[in-house]
Amino acid sequence: MAVLMCGSMFTGCSSETDAVEEEEETEVQTLTVADEEYYKRFYDDGISINVYNWGEYISDGSDEGTLNVNAEFTKLTGIKVNYTNYATNEELYAKLKGGGASYDIIIPSDYMISRMIKEEMILPLDMNNIPNYKYIGEAYKNQAFDPENEYSVPYFWGTVGIIYDTTLIEEENIDWDILWNEDYADRILMFDNPRDAFAIAELRLGYSLNTEDEKELEAAAELLKEQKKVVQAYVMDEIFDKMGAGEALIAPYYAGDAVTLMAEYEDLGFVIPESGTNLFIDGICIPKGAKQKEAAEMYINFLCEPDIAYSNTYYVGYSTPNTAAYEMLDEETKNDGISYLPDEYLMSNTTVFRNLSDEANQKMQDLWTELKSTQDQTKNKWIVPVFMLACVILSITILIMRYIKKKKDIF
Amino acid sequence: MKNKLIAAPYLVWMVVFILVPLIMVGYFAFTDKEGNFTLDYVADVAQYSQIFVRSIWLAAIATVICLVISYPLAYILTGFSKNTQSTMLMIVMLPMWMNFLLRTYAWMTMLGNNGIINTILGFIGLGPFKMLNTEGAVVLGMVYNYLPYMILPIYSVMVKIDKSVIEAASDLGCNPWKTILRVVFPLSLPGVMSGITMVFVPAISTFIISRMLGGGGNLLIGDLIEMQFLGNAYNVNLGAAISLVLMVIILLIMTIMNQFDNDDGAVLL
Numbered sequence: 001m002a003v004l005m006c007g008s009m010f011t012g013c014s015s016e017t018d019a020v021e022e023e024e025e026t027e028v029q030t031l032t033v034a035d036e037e038y039y040k041r042f043y044d045d046g047i048s049i050n051v052y053n054w055g056e057y058i059s060d061g062s063d064e065g066t067l068n069v070n071a072e073f074t075k076l077t078g079i080k081v082n083y084t085n086y087a088t089n090e091e092l093y094a095k096l097k098g099g100g101a102s103y104d105i106i107i108p109s110d111y112m113i114s115r116m117i118k119e120e121m122i123l124p125l126d127m128n129n130i131p132n133y134k135y136i137g138e139a140y141k142n143q144a145f146d147p148e149n150e151y152s153v154p155y156f157w158g159t160v161g162i163i164y165d166t167t168l169i170e171e172e173n174i175d176w177d178i179l180w181n182e183d184y185a186d187r188i189l190m191f192d193n194p195r196d197a198f199a200i201a202e203l204r205l206g207y208s209l210n211t212e213d214e215k216e217l218e219a220a221a222e223l224l225k226e227q228k229k230v231v232q233a234y235v236m237d238e239i240f241d242k243m244g245a246g247e248a249l250i251a252p253y254y255a256g257d258a259v260t261l262m263a264e265y266e267d268l269g270f271v272i273p274e275s276g277t278n279l280f281i282d283g284i285c286i287p288k289g290a291k292q293k294e295a296a297e298m299y300i301n302f303l304c305e306p307d308i309a310y311s312n313t314y315y316v317g318y319s320t321p322n323t324a325a326y327e328m329l330d331e332e333t334k335n336d337g338i339s340y341l342p343d344e345y346l347m348s349n350t351t352v353f354r355n356l357s358d359e360a361n362q363k364m365q366d367l368w369t370e371l372k373s374t375q376d377q378t379k380n381k382w383i384v385p386v387f388m389l390a391c392v393i394l395s396i397t398i399l400i401m402r403y404i405k406k407k408k409d410i411f
Numbered sequence: 412m413k414n415k416l417i418a419a420p421y422l423v424w425m426v427v428f429i430l431v432p433l434i435m436v437g438y439f440a441f442t443d444k445e446g447n448f449t450l451d452y453v454a455d456v457a458q459y460s461q462i463f464v465r466s467i468w469l470a471a472i473a474t475v476i477c478l479v480i481s482y483p484l485a486y487i488l489t490g491f492s493k494n495t496q497s498t499m500l501m502i503v504m505l506p507m508w509m510n511f512l513l514r515t516y517a518w519m520t521m522l523g524n525n526g527i528i529n530t531i532l533g534f535i536g537l538g539p540f541k542m543l544n545t546e547g548a549v550v551l552g553m554v555y556n557y558l559p560y561m562i563l564p565i566y567s568v569m570v571k572i573d574k575s576v577i578e579a580a581s582d583l584g585c586n587p588w589k590t591i592l593r594v595v596f597p598l599s600l601p602g603v604m605s606g607i608t609m610v611f612v613p614a615i616s617t618f619i620i621s622r623m624l625g626g627g628g629n630l631l632i633g634d635l636i637e638m639q640f641l642g643n644a645y646n647v648n649l650g651a652a653i654s655l656v657l658m659v660i661i662l663l664i665m666t667i668m669n670q671f672d673n674d675d676g677a678v679l680l
Contacts, residue, residue, distance in 0.1 A: 349524065
C-alpha cells in the first residue's frame with residue numbers, strides 16, 4: 001500500500017553516481033538474470049510501457065547499493081518505462097473506469113484484483129512469458145481473490161498491526177481494543193478508509209472481514225462510532241508525521257510502513273495482535289487495453305528476478321512473496337516478527353480481503369459517511385437555528401433595501 | 412467580426428471544458444448505473460443535509476472573517492504611495508506562490524499538540540490547547556488560503572474610486588466615518604461581491620482543508636463528493652447528484668447576494 005503520496009519517481013539518473021560513491025562502504029548490488037536472451041527480444045523496437053504503481057513502491061536506487069529497477073529494465077531490454085503513481089486502490093479503479101488512460105502494468109491489492117476480474121478490467125496472464133513465477137512462494141498462490149493465479153503475480157504482501165509509542169504505553173499484550181481505550185483519548189489515530197477501518201471493528205466483534213451481512217456491518221459501524229470519541233483524526237499517510245512528531249500515541253497501519261517508520265523513530269513499536277489481522281497481497285496485473293502485453297509480461301518477469309525483488313524489498317520494506325529474494329535477506333529482517341510471521345499464524349489468524357458485493361460496498365460507504373459526519377450533539381444544536389436566523393435577516397434586509405430603492409425612485 | 416474571431420479559442424475552451432462537463436454532471440445525476448432516467452440519486456442527497464448545512468456554515472464564517480480582515484486592509488492600502496502599494500500587494504500575493512497543499516500542511520504542524528504555537532504558549536505557561544482537528548482549524552485554513560481572493564478584488568475596485576468624490580463628500584460636511592459608510596462602501600460593493608464569491612465558492616467545496624486540518628471527522632460536501640468517486644463504492648451518479656445540488660445552492664446564494672449589488676448600483680446611478 002502507499003507509503004507516501006509523493007510525486008512520481010522517474011527513473012533517476014543520479015543512482016549510478018550514488019552507487020559509485022557508496023562503493024567503498026557497501027557492497028553494490030549487481031544484476032544477474034538467468035536468461036538474458038529472453039529480455040533482448042524487443043531491444044531494437046523502441047517500445048515503451050506505462051507502469052502505474054503505488055508511491056514509493058519500487059526501488060529507485062536511492063538506498064545504498066540497491067538497483068534502480070526501472071533504469072535497469074530499460075538498460076537490459078531497451079524498453080522505456082513511463083512510471084506514474086496512485087495513492088489508493090479506489091483511485092486506480094476510478095482512473096481505469098473513467099477511461100482515457102492506457103496502462104500496461106498496474107499493482108492493485110487483493111480485493112481490488114477480484115473486483116477487476118469480476119468486471120473484466122484485467123487480462124489473463126500468459127505464464128509462459130513469466131518463467132520467474134516459479135520463485136513465488138506457495139503460500140501466496142491460489143488465494144481467494146485469484147484462485148487460479150490467472151490474472152495476478154504477487155508483488156508484496158503484509159499485515160495490519162498497531163504502531164504505538166513505547167515510552168508512554170506500557171501495556172503488554174496489546175490487542176485491537178487499545179484503539180478504544182479512553183486512557184489514550186485524543187491520542188489515537190484511525191484509518192481513513194472504510195474497508196480497513198471496518199476490518200478492525202469486525203476483528204473485535206469476531207466477524208469475517210469479508211462479511212456482507214447488513215446487521216454485522218451496522219454493528220461494526222456502531223463500534224466505530226463509539227471509537228470516534230477517542231479518535232484524534234482519521235488519516236492515512238499523515239500517520240508518518242503524526243506518529244513521528246509525537247502528536248499521537250497509537251495508530252493502526254501496514255507492517256511495511258511501520259518498519260520504515262520504526263527505522264526513523266526509535267521510540268515506536270509495532271505489534272500484530274494475536275487475535276488476528278488482515279493479510280493483504282498486492283499483485284501485478286495487466287489491465288484491459290494494454291498496448292504492449294508481451295512487454296508488460298516481460299516487466300512482470302523482471303520484477304520477479306531475485307536480484308530485483310531483493311532490491312525492491314530492501315527499499316520498500318514490505319514483505320516479499322519471492323522465495324529467492326527472501327533467502328537473500330539478512331537474519332535480522334527474517335526474524336523481526338513484523339515483516340515475516342510464522343506460517344501457523346498466517347494460516348490460522350489472518351484473512352485476505354475479497355471483493356464485496358455492490359450492495360455491501362454501498363452499505364459500508366453509507367455507514368462510513370454517517371460515522372464521519374456525525375458530531376457532538378451539543379455543537380449541532382446551534383448550527384441550524386443560527387443559519388436560519390441569518391437567512392431571515394438576509395431576506396428582511398433585501399426587502400428593506402428594495403423598499404428604500406422604490407421610495408427613492410418615486411421622488 | 413474581428414472581435415468574434417479573437418474570442419473563438421476561448422469559446423471553444425468554454426464549450427469543451429465548462430459546458431460539456433456541466434452537461435455530463437447533469438446527465439450522471441439524473442441517470443442510474445445502466446443509463447436510465449431516475450430521480451433517486453438527487454432524492455438521496457437529502458440524507459446529507461446536515462453536511463450541507465455545516466459546509467455552508469463554515470464557508471460563511473470563513474467568508475465573513477475574510478471580509479472583516481480584507482476590507483480595512485484594502486482601504487488602508489489605497490492610502491499609500493504607488494510604490495508601497497505594489498510592495499504590499501506583492502506581500503499579499505506571496506503565499507500564493509507556494510503550493511496550496513504545502514501551505515495547509517504547514518498549518519498542520521503549527522497547530523498540533525506539540526506544534527509551534529502550543530510550544531510557545533507552553534513557555535508562558537498556557538495550554539496545550541486542542542487546535543488541530545477542530546472546526547476552528549478548518550475555518551482558519553479557509554481564511555488563510557482564500558484571503559488574497561478577498562483582498563485583491565476589493566482593492567482593485569477601491570483604487571479606482573475617484574478621490575474627488577471623497578473630497579466632495581468632506582467638503583459638503585461629511586465626517587470621515589460617514590464618508591466611508593455613505594460614499595466609499597457603496598462604491599466598493601462590486602469588489603466586495605466578487606470577493607465574497609471568490610472566497611465562498613471554493614471554501615464551500617474544499618475537501619483537502621477539512622481532511623488535513625479537520626482530522627477527517629468533520630466531513631464537508633467536498634469530502635462527500637470525493638468519497639463517491641474515490642471511495643470504495645464508486646458511485647458516480649450520487650457524486651454527480653451531490654455536485655449538482657451544491658451548484659444549485661451556490662447559484663441561489665449568489666443570486667441573493669447580487670440583489671444587494673444591483674439595488675445599490677441602481678441607487679448610486
